[in-house]
Amino acid sequence: MTTTTQRAFVPTRPALRVQGLTATRDAFRGVRWHLDYRHRIAVTDTLVVSAAITLASFVRALELGPAATPGGIAARVTMSVGLASLWMLALALGKAYDPRTYGSGPLEYHRVFDASWKLFSIVTVTAFLVSAPAARTYIIVALPVGLAGLLAARFLWRRWLHRHRTERDMTTAVLAIGLRDQAERLIRELNGRPSSGYRVVGVCVPTGTVLAGEKILGVPVLGDLSAPGTVAASVGADCVAVSGSDAITADVVRRLGWELEPVGVDLMLTAELADVAGPRITVTPAAGVSLLHVDAPQFAGPKFWAKAVMDWTGAALLTVLLSPVLAVVAVAVKVTSPGPVFFRQSRVGRGGRAFPMLKFRSMVVDAEAHVAALAQQGNDGAGVLFKQRNDPRVTGVGRMLRRYSLDELPQLFNVLAGQMSLVGPRPPLPAEVSRYEARMRRRLLVKPGLTGLWQVGGRSDLSWEETVRLDVYYAENWTPFGDLMILARTAKAVFGGAGAY
Known part of the structure; x- marks a missing residue:
């Protein structure tokens, strides 16, 4: 790496453009919508899971009828509370509340489905090993009712989220770093589709002279590679999207990550992969570099x-x-x-x-x-x-x-x-x-x-x-x-x- 490039990351003189900076800072420092949204869906999930578990407990009580004992009732209540707690824990561990999945693609639904069936698979095996017949009712009743309710609730919240995103609300503000043509392509893709959940509101370019008041498709150019991490921190960025070029080397990205880490700003690297779904992409570290594997489509099997x-x-x-x-x-x-x-x-x-x-x-x-x-x-x-x-x-x-x-x-x-x-x-x-x-x-x-x-x-x-x-x-x-x-x-x-x- 050249001395010039290395000095570019010394945060002593952030190359901010005065014009457009105020608007960009306001866009970045909006309400952290994803925290409120996460709270909403977590509360809804808790209500759905509680209702499904309560229904299963009620069905179990009908099965037992007069044979129910105080000890059996206490055990059923304990099982209900425990299973509901484990279900919510499984959703959290399964990344069902990851803000990067909100309102975009089937991954959010898939994680809810995956966490639920894995939990009940464990419950089924455990019930068989310890001979717990009461678990059968919870598996037959709570799982389908709860899973249907969870997916339906996510669908309704997603529709609500999309309505707000159409109004340019509840989107993640992005600071784009890359060549002008790369930034233009990213702006066109993200800003042209509100449902993506991302909106480019500022650009830093690695090469060329930055003119006062310069804009790319209406988005202000805030500076060059003179401390882009400082730029991101100054405007309160949610995330920084970096497009690779000769001027943006692996060491540059590494140093940028170090700058962003203390201020809690996410770092994203854009890949020129058009129309390739996430399940076909695998990142493998090898000899100090990260290899991005793109699986070939399968048409049999x-x-x-x-x-x-x-x-x-x-x-x-x-x-x-x-x-x-x-x-x-x-x-x-x-x-x-x-x-x-x-x-x-x-x-x-x-x-x-x-x-x-x-x-x-x-x-x-x-x-x-x-x-x-x-x-x-x-x-x-x-x-x-x-x-x-x-x-x-x-x-x-x-x-x-x-x-x-x-x-x-x-x-x-x-x-x-x-x-x-x-x-x-x-x-x-x-x-x-x-x-x-x-x-x-x-x-x-x-x-x-x-x-x-x-x-x-x-x-x-x-x-x-x-x-x-x-x-x-x-x-x-x-x-x-x-x-x-x-x-x-x-x-x-x-x-x-x-x-x-």
């Missing part, structure tokens, strides 16, 4: 077998539960317009294999013959998709079916036949696939889905580029727990009716 079982079981259950709806819709389609009830169309599935996809018919019988003429009038689908918001081929009943995605329900039979999955990329037409680029073809590495990220992310309102990005991201990063989250979000998207036409 036990995880796919589990997905096949989940698909078939879920589709069979949904078909039975929704059979009255299927019957009513079939009658409505038949009596309101001439033609068959079902519409069969060739779609491309996993590995490029074509299959007949089923839908309730929502258009006139000869709809395909009018595509070329309508395409000349305009295309709202973007890319290789053809869609029109006010398509004249759609019937009156069909418009209602499309709004709430009821026309897609017959695809449950495609799932049962193994041609589709409950969750996956959008099933493409052969004409679309023939125009695919190499990146787009990665969507064909998994089965298409009845729903997917494209469905919960905006449906037909999405641009073609965003649709492809979401489908490729899903194909490379899907998990069984992620599928469950998408299915839960699908209900909200469908009932809202937004983006469907």
Whole structure:
């Protein structure tokens, strides 16, 4: 490292820009929202766990009936209090209250789920070893009720948090350190998506002259690498995000970490990894350096077998539960317009294999013959998709079916036949696939889905580029727990009716 670079970290002359500093300091020194939010969800979790344990204790009392003794009642109360305390401890040890997971991605839900089932696995084994039949009631009643309540409460709090973040409240203020183009990219990604939970409010650049009043996408440049730790401490930063460059070496980052440690400011290193989910990333120390391993996507193996079982079981259950709806819709389609009830169309599935996809018919019988003429009038689908918001081929009943995605329900039979999955990329037409680029073809590495990220992310309102990005991201990063989250979000998207036409 050069002498100039080493001197840059001597905190004797912080290179702060006067203009914009006051606003930045105010943004950083806002209320520590995550402490209040953590308290809210901890109280809610305590109430949910207590209610679930109390319900299990009540069911156990009904099982015993008149045979209950004072000693048995005392033991049941002790077990209830102990199990509730252990459940809350398990959530804390499982990092279910880590502020870095608040409102972003499925990790928060996964940690709640993981901590709960691990605790009750231990309870189950312990109850078997010590012959405690009372534990069975707690496992059968408290676990499903409590877990459902915990996940539902987190979902409701997350919606509340997202509403506040849309108003630029309850976000973590970030001081970005990196080259101007790197800072610009970070600002565009974080500040353009309030739901990320981060907001860049200041920048320090390692090279080049810093002009008075200079801004990057509206964010003030506060200085160079002259004591960035002092800059962060001066403005009261929550965290510092460092983007690597020739000027920001390993020793520079190490010294920055030392400066930030006493003032309690988090240090983050940005990695140029687009659309790679966290479970595929592993950090391994080796010979004084940290190696960032990115696992290659897997498209076979036990995880796919589990997905096949989940698909078939879920589709069979949904078909039975929704059979009255299927019957009513079939009658409505038949009596309101001439033609068959079902519409069969060739779609491309996993590995490029074509299959007949089923839908309730929502258009006139000869709809395909009018595509070329309508395409000349305009295309709202973007890319290789053809869609029109006010398509004249759609019937009156069909418009209602499309709004709430009821026309897609017959695809449950495609799932049962193994041609589709409950969750996956959008099933493409052969004409679309023939125009695919190499990146787009990665969507064909998994089965298409009845729903997917494209469905919960905006449906037909999405641009073609965003649709492809979401489908490729899903194909490379899907998990069984992620599928469950998408299915839960699908209900909200469908009932809202937004983006469907």
